[in-house]
Amino acid sequence: MTATDTDIDTETTEVSTAETTDASETARPDGGTPDAADSGTTDATRATDTSGRQSPAVAATGPGTDTLLQTDGLTKRFGGFTAIDDVDFSVETGELRCLIGPNGAGKSTLLKLITGRHDATSGAIYYDGTDITTRRPNERVDLGIGMKFQVPSVFDELTAYENMRLSVQRTHADAHLDEAILDALERIDLAARATTPAGELSHGQQGRLEIGMAAALEPDLLLLDEPVAGLSVEERNEVADLVTELNDDGIAFIVIEHDIDFVAEIAHEVTVLHGGEVFREGSIEAIRDDDDVRRIYLGGE
Numbered sequence: 020m021t022a023t024d025t026d027i028d029t030e031t032t033e034v035s036t037a038e039t040t041d042a043s044e045t046a047r048p049d050g051g052t053p054d055a056a057d058s059g060t061t062d063a064t065r066a067t068d069t070s071g072r073q074s075p076a077v078a079a080t081g082p083g084t085d086t087l088l089q090t091d092g093l094t095k096r097f098g099g100f101t102a103i104d105d106v107d108f109s110v111e112t113g114e115l116r117c118l119i120g121p122n123g124a125g126k127s128t129l130l131k132l133i134t135g136r137h138d139a140t141s142g143a144i145y146y147d148g149t150d151i152t153t154r155r156p157n158e159r160v161d162l163g164i165g166m167k168f169q170v171p172s173v174f175d176e177l178t179a180y181e182n183m184r185l186s187v188q189r190t191h192a193d194a195h196l197d198e199a200i201l202d203a204l205e206r207i208d209l210a211a212r213a214t215t216p217a218g219e220l221s222h223g224q225q226g227r228l229e230i231g232m233a234a235a236l237e238p239d240l241l242l243l244d245e246p247v248a249g250l251s252v253e254e255r256n257e258v259a260d261l262v263t264e265l266n267d268d269g270i271a272f273i274v275i276e277h278d279i280d281f282v283a284e285i286a287h288e289v290t291v292l293h294g295g296e297v298f299r300e301g302s303i304e305a306i307r308d309d310d311d312v313r314r315i316y317l318g319g320e
């Protein structure tokens with residue numbers, strides 16, 4: 020996604036973290052997912068049966084359970100190629116999960132299925148008591164799923180303050196807006212750069228601004244696709260601190276990351292994807308010591 024791709028209405032000045040697209044995809048004017056045409060028939064499992072009863076899977080992510088997100092046999096095919104293959108994956112409320120795996124394992128595709136940027140070919144996604152499998156991206160944002168994509172999404176010509184305003188105004192009334200924007204900038208250590216155009220911020224500061232903007236929408240689950248790619252060690256540590264702080268505040272995370280040191284610093288549990296399937300799940304220590312993971316992750320298979 021680039022800044023110019025994002026849908027900003029100059030009257031209401033609105034930005035959505037999951038409604039936007041990157042250069043490889045085309046946004047649909049109806050706000051629907053961009054790839055309905057290429058995904059083939061969607062026969063995703065429905066959450067209610069014909070009698071209108073809620074399925075056990077929906078209830079499993081509902082109030083009183085620890086599970087915030089659950090996928091059930093989730094599959095995504097691009098033509099004849101299966102990028103995500105019958106994946107059962109779940110995230111607990113408030114947990115911080117890292118998603119690793121070799122290039123092409125399906126990590127980004129899985130996140131895009133969760134945000135609604137891709138339609139599922141089959142299977143289902145349940146979030147906080149709701150079947151979101153066919154919900155539009157903006158509905159998923161409203162339900163509490165935020166996303167920071169791999170490509171920059173701040174508006175270079177707007178200041179840090181103006182960028183942050185785009186998010187904060189969605190959750191705060193006018194009377195408290197200024198204070199809330201400054202608080203949000205303080206949280207990401209950018210209050211002193213409030214009047215600096217985002218394009219003049221360092222790569223690391225831009226990354227923090229993007230995460231801060233996504234967090235300002237007050238999600239319960241925040242998805243980050245390679246948040247420290249290209250950052251210096253110092254900038255990486257700042258992002259690690261920020262993610263940890265936001266997680267301590269109660270936001271659950273799914274973080275895709277190749278930088279295993281960063282993963283070790285932040286993760287509770289790690290899921291390894293390989294060939295579109297869940298290959299392993301466990302603690303970072305167990306995953307690091309797993310010879311099979313090392314082999315596939317290092318490209319030996």
Ligand SMILES: Nc1ncnc2c1ncn2[C@@H]1O[C@H](COP(=O)(O)OP(=O)(O)OP(=O)(O)O)[C@@H](O)[C@H]1O
Binds near residue numbers: 097121122123126128
């Ligand atoms: N829109 C698409 N059309 C066709 N194939 C796609 C599309 N998006 C992804 N793929 C394919 O699906 C597979 C998984 O891609 P994905 O980007 O999810 O992998 P990844 O694990 O995120 O990889 P990386 O670490 O390199 O970013 C790859 O083989 C990729 O080429």
